[in-house]
Amino acid sequence: MTASAATADSSTSAKARIRYAPADPSLPKPWRGLVDSTTGYLFFWNPETNVTQYERPIPSSPSPPTEQLEVSVSLPTDHDDHSHDREEQQEHQTSGSANVGHEPSDMPKFQASEDSRVVLSAESFRRHHEITVIIHQAGFSAPTPIQAQSWPIALQGRDIVAVAKTGSGKTLGYLIPGFMHQKCLNKDPRMGPTVLVLSPTRELATQIHDEAVKFGRSSKISCTCLYGGAPKGPQLRELDRGVNVVVATPGRLNDILEMRRINLDQVSYLVLDEADRMLDMGFEPQIRKIVKEIPSRRQTLMYTATWPREVRKIAADLLANPVQVNIGNIDELVANKAITQHVEVISHKDKRRRLEQILLSNGPSKYIVFCSTKRMCDQLADFLDRAFGASAIHGDKSQMERDRVLSDFRSGKSPILVATDVAARGLDIKDIRFVINYDFPTGVEDYVHRIGRTGRAGATGVAYTFFCDQDSKHASDLVKVLVGADQKVPSELREMASRSSYGAKFRRWGTTSSYEHGDQGLSQDSYCHGSQDQVSNPACQNVSGYRGSGSNNNTGCYYTFSPGPDNGDVDEGGDDGGRSRSRSCSPR
Known part of the structure; x- marks a missing residue:
């Protein structure tokens, strides 16, 4: 015609x-x-x-x-x-x-x-x-930016890399299209799930599961959650009955795969939530093993709060021609500007007295207090419980204890939660007004994720951070985070930053920076600079299609991370065998 x-x-x-x-x-x-x-x-x-x-x-x-x-x-x-x-x-x-x-x-x-x-x-x-738009009944008048950008892309069947800060609403960003994907295929759930969501911790996994149950109920979407620290029996029985959606931590899912009690042949919608955290915890081998059990013809969505090189590498390996959605600047570590940050340079012996002053001056509210060790976490919780009501959560707690602590914290029965970094990411509890870093974390990335427990979903929050002499190596990076979020920088912190050359030489978040591991940075000899090094060293290759706007694309190396010993605070729970990132690295 x-x-x-x-x-x-x-x-x-x-x-x-x-x-x-x-x-x-x-x-x-x-x-x-x-x-x-x-x-x-x-x-x-x-x-x-x-x-x-x-x-x-x-x-x-x-x-x-x-x-x-x-x-x-x-x-x-x-x-x-x-x-x-x-x-x-x-x-x-x-x-x-x-x-x-x-x-x-x-x-x-x-x-x-x-x-x-x-x-x-x-x-x-x-x-x-x-x-009637049902999402209105859940208290949402409009989708968040990451949801508004993710939904139309995911509904086209495209792979997605979404880089967005915590608390941005990314959970519904991938769940709603996943539900529609499942309803279109309408496969028999007894033959295995259609949608699989991987998350780094059991706390985050259970929260995703709760959202999936709430929003999938009207469409008769069945869902189960697989995580360590809990008996396998009830989880296996739910799998035997058949489910459309599985939310799992990598360790527990691998255990069940080795038992041959789950079939992933029907999975055609795979989500990696908080991919950066999963890699930080050493779960890359488990993730790759799980992906091998899933058909290659699938839709894969990766959500991450940060965009370091190891996340780019696994994205290039697991995703096919993805659309990348960036909310904010991915080349710099940026804190939520809705959070007022107070950094106090203080001696270690004055911390407890200053903590009491903060709690008394701000009055009753929900607080998360972060400590670096389990022992300090328990000691501080015992000290605060007498006067204020506090509970501790860390990797040595059983799942039953952790559930009870979180329930008491949510209800306000125990308004102060003293936690190690196991609760720094993924923990989404409403009305957390204050975050207190009693101990500074091992890097500014964890600092940003810690304070991100407040100021979520459009709310405001306040973060107090105690900064001691032994933390001085992080002073330069912390100053950059504060300046980037339009926060006041104490003069003592500026002096620390100027005295320390560490932050200038080995910072993770710059266009020509190396990757910082724990307390040690990469030496300059092991890092590749410029296009000349990239040509001479095949290990130094950028991932095509994953270049951040404004970054120096002539710079880049990938490093392999071997699972190290359990440090006790990075915990997947129970028999999942949580792993920490190795302190050493070598060019691949």
Whole structure:
């Protein structure tokens, strides 16, 4: 069919479908009434602005809403074509139309074009068709930026790398498209799940599971959570009954895979949540082993709060031509500006007294106090519990104890949670007003994730950080984080930063920086600088398609990380065998 013939057919279809409504003198000029003869719906068209809407226009009405829904319907035009008039009259006579559709000859006529569309107000469309958006009932008036960008891409079946800070709403960013993916395939859940979500800790896994249950209930989506520190029996029984969605920590899922009690052959929607944290905890071997059990023809979504080289590497290996969505600057570690950060340079012996002052001055609220060791965590919780009510959470706690502690903290029964870094990421509890870093973490990345437990979902928060002489190697990086978030930098901290050359030489978050491991940085000899080194050393290659805007793409090395001994604080739970990142590294 020729283009002209196709246009003619489209024009005939449009004319047969859309008619002028009977003249209505009460309509404000230049609005016209239109009728879709297929549905019988009446809507209104403004020929000057070319806007069509369901609501009846009123005189001196403001400009149409900015939120619009595009619907593929042909529009009338302003062309006064007499031959078109005759075609219109002939069609009326042929179809036996009533006289209500006749208009004067100077009225605009219908003409189909390739890009002609009716633009309808989304809200009016919902009202007219009695559509209720269920997400409103969950307290959301609009999607978060990461959700708004993830949903349309995921619904196209594309792989996604999403780099967004914690508390940005990424959980629903991948769950909602995953539910729709599962409903479209409608596979037998007894043969294995369709959607698999991997997360680094059991706390985060259970939170994802709770969201999946809440939002999947109306669609009859079945879900189970697999994590260590809890008996396998109930989890295995749920798998035997059949589930659509599995949320799992890598260690426990590998255990069940080795038992041959789960089949991943039907998984076609894979999510790696907090991928950077999983790699930090040494779970890369487990992740790769799990992925080998999943069909290669799948959709993979990776969500991460940071974008270091090892995350780029695994993304390049596991994802196929992904769309990368960045919320914020991925080349720098940026703290949430909604959090007011107070850094206090203090001696170790004065910490406990200062902590009491902060708690007394701010009054009753929810606090998370971070310590570096389990022993200090227990000691501090015992000390605070007498006067304020506090509980401890760390890797040595059983799952039952951890569940009880978190329940008491959520309810306010125990308003102070003293925690190691096991709770730094993924823990999403509402109304946490204050975060206190009693001990500074092993790097500014963990610092940002710690304070990110407050100021979530648009709320504000306050973070206090005790900074001692032994933390001085992190002073330069901490100053950069504070400046980037428009926070006050104490003069003592600036002096520490100027005295220490460590932060300038070995910082992770710069366009030419090395990667910092624990308390030791890479030596300059082991880091590749410039394009000349990249040519001479095959290990120094950038991942094509994963370059951050504004970064120095001539610089980059990948390093392998071998699982090290359990440090006691980085914990997956129970028999999952939590692993810490090795202190040493070598170019791959």
